[in-house]
Amino acid sequence: MEEEILRSSEALLEALRDQDRRCEVATSLLVTSISSHVQETRKNRGLTQTELAELTGTRQPKISEIENGESGGVNWETSTLLGLAHALQVRLKISLETFGSLSIYSWAPPPLPEADPSLQVPSDSSDAERLRAQLQNREFREAYVETAVYADLAAQVQALRRQRGLTQNELSSRAKLPQKTLSNVENPIDGPSAANWVLGTLLKIATALDVRLQVDFLPYGTLLADLMLTSDTLRRPEPRYDPLLFIQPSMPVPDAKAPERTRWMQELVIPWLYQDSHLAIDQLVRWLQGKDLPPVGYEEEPYRWILRGIPSQLQRPHFDTRLAERLAVILSYAPDEAHVVSDQDDDFLSGLYWTCAGVNCPGILAEPLWDAYKRLRVTRPSGPVRDALQAAIVHNQFGDKAFKEIWKPMIETGRHHLLRGSEVLGYEGLLAIRTGPSRMDDILWALAEVVRRWDGDEEDISTLRRLLKRTELTRSESPHLWKRAQNWPAWARHALSIPEIVRDEQGDQHRIVVTVELSLGQLQASWQLGEPAEFQWNERIEHTTFAPSRPRAFYNAVLDKIRDYEPMAAYAAYAHPMAFQAFFSSPV
Amino acid sequence: MNREIWEYLIHGKDPVIAKWLDDFDISIRDRAKLEFTLSRLRSLDPGISVPKLLAPLGGKVLKLRLRCENRELRPMLCRGPEPACPPLDYTLLQGAIEIGGHLRPNNAEESAEKHREELLRNPTWKKKF
Numbered sequence: 001m002e003e004e005i006l007r008s009s010e011a012l013l014e015a016l017r018d019q020d021r022r023c024e025v026a027t028s029l030l031v032t033s034i035s036s037h038v039q040e041t042r043k044n045r046g047l048t049q050t051e052l053a054e055l056t057g058t059r060q061p062k063i064s065e066i067e068n069g070e071s072g073g074v075n076w077e078t079s080t081l082l083g084l085a086h087a088l089q090v091r092l093k094i095s096l097e098t099f100g101s102l103s104i105y106s107w108a109p110p111p112l113p114e115a116d117p118s119l120q121v122p123s124d125s126s127d128a129e130r131l132r133a134q135l136q137n138r139e140f141r142e143a144y145v146e147t148a149v150y151a152d153l154a155a156q157v158q159a160l161r162r163q164r165g166l167t168q169n170e171l172s173s174r175a176k177l178p179q180k181t182l183s184n185v186e187n188p189i190d191g192p193s194a195a196n197w198v199l200g201t202l203l204k205i206a207t208a209l210d211v212r213l214q215v216d217f218l219p220y221g222t223l224l225a226d227l228m229l230t231s232d233t234l235r236r237p238e239p240r241y242d243p244l245l246f247i248q249p250s251m252p253v254p255d256a257k258a259p260e261r262t263r264w265m266q267e268l269v270i271p272w273l274y275q276d277s278h279l280a281i282d283q284l285v286r287w288l289q290g291k292d293l294p295p296v297g298y299e300e301e302p303y304r305w306i307l308r309g310i311p312s313q314l315q316r317p318h319f320d321t322r323l324a325e326r327l328a329v330i331l332s333y334a335p336d337e338a339h340v341v342s343d344q345d346d347d348f349l350s351g352l353y354w355t356c357a358g359v360n361c362p363g364i365l366a367e368p369l370w371d372a373y374k375r376l377r378v379t380r381p382s383g384p385v386r387d388a389l390q391a392a393i394v395h396n397q398f399g400d401k402a403f404k405e406i407w408k409p410m411i412e413t414g415r416h417h418l419l420r421g422s423e424v425l426g427y428e429g430l431l432a433i434r435t436g437p438s439r440m441d442d443i444l445w446a447l448a449e450v451v452r453r454w455d456g457d458e459e460d461i462s463t464l465r466r467l468l469k470r471t472e473l474t475r476s477e478s479p480h481l482w483k484r485a486q487n488w489p490a491w492a493r494h495a496l497s498i499p500e501i502v503r504d505e506q507g508d509q510h511r512i513v514v515t516v517e518l519s520l521g522q523l524q525a526s527w528q529l530g531e532p533a534e535f536q537w538n539e540r541i542e543h544t545t546f547a548p549s550r551p552r553a554f555y556n557a558v559l560d561k562i563r564d565y566e567p568m569a570a571y572a573a574y575a576h577p578m579a580f581q582a583f584f585s586s587p588v
Numbered sequence: 589m590n591r592e593i594w595e596y597l598i599h600g601k602d603p604v605i606a607k608w609l610d611d612f613d614i615s616i617r618d619r620a621k622l623e624f625t626l627s628r629l630r631s632l633d634p635g636i637s638v639p640k641l642l643a644p645l646g647g648k649v650l651k652l653r654l655r656c657e658n659r660e661l662r663p664m665l666c667r668g669p670e671p672a673c674p675p676l677d678y679t680l681l682q683g684a685i686e687i688g689g690h691l692r693p694n695n696a697e698e699s700a701e702k703h704r705e706e707l708l709r710n711p712t713w714k715k716k717f
Contacts, residue, residue, distance in 0.1 A: 126716065127627070127630075131623065131627070134619075134620070134623060137616060139616045139617065139620075140616050140617075140619065140620045141620070143616065143617040143618075143620035143621060144620040144621075144623065144624050147620065147621050147624045147625070148624055151624065151625075151628065152628075155628070155632055155636045155637060156636075158635070158636040159636045162635065162636065189655075227627055227631065228631065229628070229631050229632065230631050230632060230633075231632060231633045231635075231636055234632075234636065281589045281633075282589060285589070328635055329589070329633045329635060330589075331635070332633050332634040332635030332636075333589065333633065333634055333676065334634070338667045338668075338675060339675040340589070340675060340676060341675065342674070342675055344675075368635065
């Protein structure tokens with residue numbers, strides 16, 4: 001297969017377009033290229049395998065193994081490759097590249113540093129010239145590369161993980177690697193116990209990020225070009241957005257049905273997010289400052305217009321991710337701690353957080369927002385900024401941290417030592433947790449806490465109803481709530497129309513009672529097992545006549561409650577619709 | 589969001605880091621590591637440059653954490669600091685090494701803070717690193 005692919009660039013492209021084949025093909029070509037590049041460079045330097053082994057501090061069979069591509073390469077260690085590169089006087093570079101770039105990849109044996117034009121000709125840039133002068137020293141350049149090879153790979157894994165919207169946990173799970181291993185790759189240990197990876201580990205990370213691993217032996221002069229390394233130059237598109245592999249979808253057009261000012265904003269935001277090769281963070285900073293916006297007026301904050309600029313629902317998740325990545329870059333500069341632009345004010349910071357609240361990308365935003373939260377003790381921003389940060393965390397939280405440190409104290413005490421919270425905001429924060437195991441137990445605990453602390457006045461009743469409506473319990477979850485709610489205060493049970501089991505005075509007869517609060521009064525339906533339903537109307541406003549228009553809907557709702565709650569299921573048979581009809585047809 | 593790295597000039601003349609590298613006989617390997625780290629600090633956004641590279645020292649001064657062979661380099665720097673400086677720029681204020689939890693020179697932190705204050709008074713006492 002490999003020979004066939006190497007013979008034909010069209011066959012190679014076809015293999016790379018195939019999701020099931022591309023990783024295997026790229027790995028096979030990686031091992032072949034390492035083997036041939038080591039061999040060609042060795043011959044170019046006029047060394048035998050034995051001489052190279054001596055220079056590298058290893059044995060000849062190891063060199064032979066690498067040059068012959070034995071063991072498939074997955075067990076080769078980066079420290080071995082680094083040793084080979086030093087001995088051959090070339091720069092080792094390990095990077096993650098698009099699959100499409102394999103179709104245009106070329107390589108030639110690198111010249112010795114003394115013959116490398118980039119190292120011999122003075123540079124125009126002062127930074128490059130300073131480094132060029134230092135790279136003349138062999139010890140310096142080898143030490144520089146030793147740091148660069150791991151640190152740049154670490155930065156690229158982080159850049160790609162951010163670009164894909166993945167947390168470290170998610171990526172390690174995709175790569176089938178312990179999270180600790182990924183963390184070590186992203187934070188390489190330097191100093192006495194330097195980092196060292198087997199290629200197999202790096203291949204797994206590359207595959208999980210939908211890119212290929214590239215190991216290059218390059219002239220040292222290429223280090224000068226890498227002085228321009230930025231977040232942009234480390235990013236790589238996923239295969240479906242790789243123009244070398246697939247024809248790219250055309251740029252979305254502004255929504256024709258949207259209001260005029262929204263269309264203006266979409267005309268700016270769509271091209272900005274569509275071209276993904278360059279993050280263009282400065283543009284977002286200017287928009288957040290209210291600059292460069294179309295004449296959208298001053299009655300609304302810039303962040304609202306930025307969010308409106310994201311195109312139609314169909315494209316939304318994809319464009320949200322791109323916006324979130326750009327927001328994460330600004331957050332990484334810690335704008336709450338020190339200004340990122342000279343004329344930064346509170347509006348900029350709250351606008352930044354509110355924009356984060358408008359996108360739901362916890363994989364990208366949860367971490368930097370959490371860092372900002374942790375700094376609140378020191379940064380002490382204004383109330384509106386803290387509110388905006390809280391909203392951003394509500395929509396971008398990951399794991400249990402926010403629940404334990406923010407939402408739980410708010411629910412328990414109605415306040416928070418760093419944010420302007422309340423039990424309702426805490427509950428909303430809890431409901432917004434979308435990752436991890438079911439939060440049903442936490443939700444039931446939170447509701448119990450809320451009703452325990454409230455008095456049960458009109459406002460409490462309506463807020464409790466709103467909270468439960470927001471909870472959107474499923475049919476299988478409702479009975480858990482009702483069971484737990486048997487211990488709630490009466491006002492809370494009535495507020496939620498939760499059926500109660502009432503014992504009679506002797507304690508041997510049970511009756512279920514369903515109370516429904518209506519605007520004019522309270523309707524109670526009760527059953528004793530084996531008996532028909534009884535109804536009672538307690539009017540809230542005197543001299544009113546109650547005549548509900550939808551008795552059947554009321555009947556169905558009551559019956560649903562009874563059926564779902566197992567201890568009451570036996571009563572359902574006696575809740576005959578005729579009983580409801582009879583009650584409703586006669587004025588109270 | 590480009591940033592520049594500056595170096596404080598002692599009395600407006602001697603580059604503080606260049607002097608420190610010579611005075612403390614910092615090895616070629618350690619110089620290479622410092623050079624690389626500062627180049628990436630300049631070009632990459634903090635979200636993807638090596639995390640925990642910078643640690644606060646209490647005030648506005650930060651220390652760069654570089655693990656080397658048998659000691660740790662701790663050059664000290666700050667954002668800005670003078671108002672006319674772009675807010676993302678860093679200025680190297682003082683060189684230091686840490687051995688066994690102790691800084692050399694002993695007064696490195698105080699010197700860094702002093703140099704920062706001097707820069708606020710004399711904004712021209714710095715040059716591009």
